[in-house]
Amino acid sequence: MSGPPLDLAVVIPTFNEVRNVPVIIARLDQALAGRHWEAIFVDDDSPDGTADTAREIARVDPRVRVIQRIGRRGLSSACIEGMCATAAPIVAVIDGDLQHDETILPKMLDALHQDEALDVVIGSRFVDGGGTGDWDHDRVAKSAFATRLSRRILKADLNDPMSGFFMIRTAIVRGMASHLAAIGFKILLDIMTASPKPLHFLEMPYTFRVRTEGESKLDHVVAMEYLIAIYDRMFGNYVPVRFVMFSVIGAFGAGIHFTVLAALFKGLGLGFTVSTIAATVGAMTFNFFLNNALTYRDTRLKGARQLFDGWVSFCIVCSPSALANIGVAAFLYNTRADPWEVSALAGVVLGAVWNYALSSRFTWGR
Ligand code: GDD
Numbered sequence: 001m002s003g004p005p006l007d008l009a010v011v012i013p014t015f016n017e018v019r020n021v022p023v024i025i026a027r028l029d030q031a032l033a034g035r036h037w038e039a040i041f042v043d044d045d046s047p048d049g050t051a052d053t054a055r056e057i058a059r060v061d062p063r064v065r066v067i068q069r070i071g072r073r074g075l076s077s078a079c080i081e082g083m084c085a086t087a088a089p090i091v092a093v094i095d096g097d098l099q100h101d102e103t104i105l106p107k108m109l110d111a112l113h114q115d116e117a118l119d120v121v122i123g124s125r126f127v128d129g130g131g132t133g134d135w136d137h138d139r140v141a142k143s144a145f146a147t148r149l150s151r152r153i154l155k156a157d158l159n160d161p162m163s164g165f166f167m168i169r170t171a172i173v174r175g176m177a178s179h180l181a182a183i184g185f186k187i188l189l190d191i192m193t194a195s196p197k198p199l200h201f202l203e204m205p206y207t208f209r210v211r212t213e214g215e216s217k218l219d220h221v222v223a224m225e226y227l228i229a230i231y232d233r234m235f236g237n238y239v240p241v242r243f244v245m246f247s248v249i250g251a252f253g254a255g256i257h258f259t260v261l262a263a264l265f266k267g268l269g270l271g272f273t274v275s276t277i278a279a280t281v282g283a284m285t286f287n288f289f290l291n292n293a294l295t296y297r298d299t300r301l302k303g304a305r306q307l308f309d310g311w312v313s314f315c316i317v318c319s320p321s322a323l324a325n326i327g328v329a330a331f332l333y334n335t336r337a338d339p340w341e342v343s344a345l346a347g348v349v350l351g352a353v354w355n356y357a358l359s360s361r362f363t364w365g366r
């Protein structure tokens with residue numbers, strides 16, 4: 001054995017943060033002087049070379065480690081993987097863009113050492129002494145709305161449940177890792193609500209800094225993912241969230257189907273069966289691209305080759321239900337049986353379950 005045992009791991013999720021990497025290591029080095037720590041970058045194969053830069057530092061500083069994930073995206077899942085990858089008993093998560101105040105890390109660590117009953121220390125912008133720096137009105141309003149919404153699933157009286165800056169006992173995360181939704185940005189909220197027993201927490205104030213290098217990745221899709229994560233905690237055990245997304249997109253696909261059908265059959269006067277086939281292919285293509293961009297955003301297929309293969313796979317997977325739908329529609333049209341809406345709807349629901357079950361497995365390899 002060499003040296004004192006490892007005490008703390010600092011997980012740093014990164015996407016395109018190349019210029020911040022050396023700075024954050026220097027800051028951690030200063031803030032955590034005298035402590036036994038390691039830093040784990042979890043980088044989602046950033047095109048700007050973040051991982052290479054982190055590895056250059058890691059070659060000469062064994063406290064620095066790099067996990068480079070290929071074909072994956074997502075802040076929450078990156079944090080979970082980083083937290084599960086350390087031997088340290090305590091782990092912190094901190095943004096790689098220097099917006100979080102690393103100087104409070106030693107105080108967070110001491111708090112966990114001093115109180116065995118304490119599970120997690122949260123860097124908080126909304127307790128006395130904390131702040132959000134110079135956020136504009138819009139961001140303040142959005143953050144307040146998201147925080148209010150979180151209260152619906154969070155039973156604890158936590159002022160900053162959206163914080164991405166916290167320190168926790170590693171065993172707690174490891175124990176619940178398979179129950180975490182791992183969607184979007186809200187890793188702390190996820191941990192707090194996944195725990196079978198309420199976690200004992202302490203909020204420690206800090207002021208959110210302004211980003212000076214690179215840009216935020218919190219976009220509309222991330223905001224949508226937040227709503228999805230809330231749904232997942234409330235109802236996810238009954239109907240999986242991906243199935244809901246898949247079905248909502250499927251409903252829009254049905255809209256495409258009817259539009260194309262009307263245009264070809266009514267508008268251009270083509271045959272009903274031919275129009276239905278074209279409408280089905282159109283709807284499948286639409287569904288494939290939307291599911292790839294949203295439902296399976298974290299493992300989405302990229303580049304012409306992958307997209308083409310995925311599209312073919314998706315069409316093959318969906319073809320039994322598509323054929324059934326075309327058959328039913330053609331049959332009903334030809335015989336004019338009466339409650340066709342009901343049988344069509346039954347076909348659509350069965351088709352959705354079938355398509356979801358098979359495409360999640362074969363097209364996106366879940
Ligand atoms: N590995 C990985 N994968 N890292 C990511 C990803 C991703 O898909 N998306 C973002 N990151 C990294 C960024 O590189 C950065 O280091 C950190 O996660 C935070 O991302 P930002 O894009 O800077 O987020 P923000 O500043 O808008 O949001 C912060 O504040 C929110 C509360 O207002 C984060 O701390 C959020 O977690 C927090 O909820």
Ligand code: MN
Nearest residue numbers: 095097099216
């Ligand atoms: Mn940021």
